[in-house]
Amino acid sequence: MTQETLSAFFGWLTVLHLGLFTLSAILVLLARDWAASLHARMFGLAPADVSLTIYRWLGTYKLMIFATALGPWIALQLI
Template sequence: MDIGMLTSFFMWCTVINLGLLLLTSVMCIFCADFSFRMNHRFFSIPREAFNVVIVSFIGLFKIFVIVFNIVPYVALLIIK
């Protein structure tokens, strides 16, 4: 495995994970009621707690994407 292959790997990981982050954010913005109703069937939590959980999940996922995808990709671009 050379640096070019690792760079390509992290580039595609970043693209896929940013796409998932964008999809999740758009679903929570435009389909919040649908998402709450679907999850309320399984977990009986109030709407306010659901909003806190969703926003926390999106924030944590964004941090993971930055730390585990974007930073290694940029580091590989710098040393390439």
């Protein structure tokens, strides 16, 4: 596999993940109360706990995007 192929792969992977992250964040912002109440009923949690869990999930997902997609793409660009 060539450097150009890997760079293209990680570039598109980054775009895909950032798009999914942005969509998830927008949906959480628009439907926060509905999502929190739905998941609270499904799992027997308080709505505040559900909101905190979603916030942590988005933060973890963002870090994973940086570590597994954006980081390798930047490293390949610097080579």
